[in-house]
Amino acid sequence: MSVQKQFLTINDIKKGLLEKRFSALEVTKNYLKRIKEKDEEINAFLVRTEELALSQAKEIDKLVSEGKKLPVLAGAPCAVKDIILIKDIKCTAGSKILENYIAPYDATVIKKLKDSGAVILGKTNLDEFGMGSSTENSAFKITKNPHDLSRVPGGSSGGSAAAVAADECCYALGSDTGGSIRLPASFCGVVGFKPTYGAVSRYGLIAFASSLDQVGPLAKSVEDAKIIFDVISGKDKMDSTSAEVKWPKSDYSLKNLKIGVPKEYFIKGIDPEVKKIIKETIKKAEEQGAKIEEISLPYTEYALAAFYIIAPSEASANLARYDGIKYGLSENEKGGILDVYLGTRSKGLGQEVKRRIMLGTYSLSSGYYDAYYLKAQEIRNLIKEDFEKAFDKIDLIFTPVSPTTAFKIGEKTEDPLSMYLSDVFTVTANLAGLPAVSLPCGKIDNLPVGIQIIGKPFFDYQLLQAASFIEKLSL
Amino acid sequence: MISKEEVIKISKLARLKLSEGEVSKMQKDLSEVFNYFNLLKKAKSQSKAAVFSVGIKNKKEKEESIGIKRITREDRADSQLEPVVKKLIEAAPDKKNSHIKVKSIF
DSSP: OOOOSSSOOHHHHHHHHHTTSSOHHHHHHHHHHHHHHHHHHHOOEEEEOHHHHHHHHHHHHHHHHTTOOOOTTTTOEEEEETTBOOTTSBOOTTOGGGTTOBOSSOOHHHHHHHHTTOEEEEEEOOSGGGOOSSSTTOSSOOOOBTTBTTBOOOSSSHHHHHHHHTTSSSEEEEEESSSTTHHHHHHHTSEEEEOOTTSBOOTTBOOSOTTTOEEEEEESSHHHHHHHHHHHBSOBTTBTTOOOOOOOOOOOOGGGOEEEEEGGGSOTTSOHHHHHHHHHHHHHHHHTTOEEEEEOOGGGGGHHHHHHHHHHHHHHHHGGGOSSSSSSOOOOOSSOHHHHHHHHHHHHSOHHHHHHHHHHHHHHSTTTTIIIIIHHHHHHHHHHHHHHHHHHHOSEEEEESOSSSOOBTTSSTTOHHHHHGGGTTTHHHHHHTOOEEEEEEEEETTEEEEEEEEOOTTOHHHHHHHHHHHHHHHO | OOOHHHHHHHHHHTTOOOOHHHHHHHHHHHHHHHHHHGGGGGSOOOGGGSOSSSSOTTHHHHHHHTTOOOOOOOOOOOOOOHHHHHHHHHTSSSEETTEEOOOOOO
């Protein structure tokens, strides 16, 4: 048994299997053992799918023994954010209202993972319906940051990020509506990638805000993130927003790269130590020949407000489906159908979810619609135009992922607005539909700092290529 | 400041029943967040920007100008495999045979 080495990548595992240094079953058992040991304190997992994982591993071992070609993700054990459906496995979205909900089918991304030889270890914790920046809004448990157990892992894909960082899995899937992959990736020191809107199917992803939601990988290296993206991306007839993409063929090289650094992302409020680490990383890129240019994205200051109007507005409509009739919790009270709706939703939905439904309903209500929802949509378009103008002159944009490192558990739970402000640098990529990656680039007192790289729409592969240059510089 | 009455009115529209404590907390939180949203009043909007596709006169023209394409399809259900249908019915809290039971709406 030689899977003791920490942080096996997808290709490490595949190579080990081909060289018969270990079996897929051994790798899987090793991770399951690690989850048993580690997750007592980390609390990354909501559901463990041991049986599924072992049967998938055995399938891979069969392929190895028959000398057949191994699929790309062969035997690499992963975790899945509990907002993505896996057939016949519980899917709670971190909510009491779906506490006993069993998924009737596979999400498209899960089908693709399964077809590519993935081994699925379990479902990870999250803020209820993806609404939060710390994973503290889960109805079930508080996930801890593996680098400091008194701190949050970030959110909402906090369980996925913590599981990858604590090596409880090789990689994980998350979803990102306003930073929910990138923020936890930054806080936990792993790679998190939100693809271009439309690059990955959302069929089987429980909806939060449909014009913003996107599925993406959390991994230990850019190379792994790329392998996973390769598997999960593509047009899907079950998601009309998924795009038939002709991927641009160009290659980036660090020498000729034009990097824009928007001054609006380095304003007061950012931790000076975070700023220093980001600037040092940019400097290293410059030393390797990249051209650095200060740019301006003038509508940045309005992005967070626009986001927190648009996302809750869409959520208030999307979450109307939780009515106690079709599935999930039902408080079948005496009285009429309205009593079922009210009873079910009051009992099943958590405080933050109720708050967002209220924010959205208010923003969409007659009398406020023009001042809030419509205005926010205008700002959204202006933000998109800001980026379009910037990308006429540059290839990529470098920013911090978050103004601070991971904060203390409980620090922001009583003050919703301060929690929302954690997303100030990440929401713009969702509003404009752009691909963005969070990459570890340093530490402050043992707490990881992430740099965000934002790319042009559908230049996902070039973005990852550039991220891999920066990853090497930061090592 | 958002009033208590407004919070209660919105909660009814949102199909949420809030306790008295929740109403007070919601009043405080929503007021604070909407106060922050007022920042948007400061933003100068410009010509072309006027929104993706919502609430606009000359909708079609506007959409075309910002590159939006309609993707509607025929309103027709694709038949599902029987095991999936069974599972979907099974998920309903109240059912009879292959039907989902709903309380009378009048």
